[in-house]
Amino acid sequence: MEKKALVVYTVVVFLGLLVIATGFAAEGTKVKLNHVIVVNRTTCKYPKSPAVGLGLVAALSLLLAHITLNVATGCFCCFAAPRSSVSKWRIALICYVISWITFAKAFIMLLTGAALNDQRGEQSYFLGYCYVLRSGFFTVATIVATMSIVLGLTYYILLNSAETEPSVFGNPCIPPQANIAMGQPQFPPPPQRSADPVFVPEDTYMRRQFT
Numbered sequence: 001m002e003k004k005a006l007v008v009y010t011v012v013v014f015l016g017l018l019v020i021a022t023g024f025a026a027e028g029t030k031v032k033l034n035h036v037i038v039v040n041r042t043t044c045k046y047p048k049s050p051a052v053g054l055g056l057v058a059a060l061s062l063l064l065a066h067i068t069l070n071v072a073t074g075c076f077c078c079f080a081a082p083r084s085s086v087s088k089w090r091i092a093l094i095c096y097v098i099s100w101i102t103f104a105k106a107f108i109m110l111l112t113g114a115a116l117n118d119q120r121g122e123q124s125y126f127l128g129y130c131y132v133l134r135s136g137f138f139t140v141a142t143i144v145a146t147m148s149i150v151l152g153l154t155y156y157i158l159l160n161s162a163e164t165e166p167s168v169f170g171n172p173c174i175p176p177q178a179n180i181a182m183g184q185p186q187f188p189p190p191p192q193r194s195a196d197p198v199f200v201p202e203d204t205y206m207r208r209q210f211t
Contacts (some may be wrong), residue, residue, distance in 0.1 A: 023142025
């Protein structure tokens with residue numbers, strides 16, 4: 001395994017574990033309905049919740065994980081579909097697309113959960129009710145974020161294999177050319193012929209000699 005790939009794996013796995021830890025911790029510490037105090041008919045009092053910071057840390061960790069993967073991978077569109085492993089390239093492309101979709105959903109959910117838990121102090125009724133984040137919201141966001149990171153690692157592994165297997169990604173394999181002799185010729189080349197001699201009449205030579 002290359003040093004660069006090992007560093008990417010380590011960083012992304014660490015960030016993924018951080019997303020899982022902070023996401024589930026945010027679910028356990030979010031404001032619940034029994035934490036809200038009804039001051040009067042128009043006012044609700046919310047306690048301070050650590051779920052705000054935990055949700056923001058989870059969202060930031062998810063963002064950094066995707067930035068790391070995309071910087072390490074480069075432009076996915078620059079890779080040409082190989083002739084020798086079209087199925088593997090399609091799997092990488094599917095993982096890439098789904099990874100971005102799940103990333104967007106998880107990132108928005110984590111930020112929304114953190115914002116809805118940041119209702120400290122007294123707040124006015126909204127349509128006659130005191131609202132809190134529904135149960136399991138951070139759990140779903142954490143699961144989707146984990147799926148996004150796993151899919152991102154999958155397409156990174158598939159694309160990273162191009163460095164050790166040039167025929168998998170990049171330029172397609174060049175088929176061998178047929179009917180090309182690689183040994184010595186069976187027949188020796190014909191001998192080189194010297195220039196034909198030129199006939200000069202004797203009298204012409206003698207005239208030129210004595211003139």
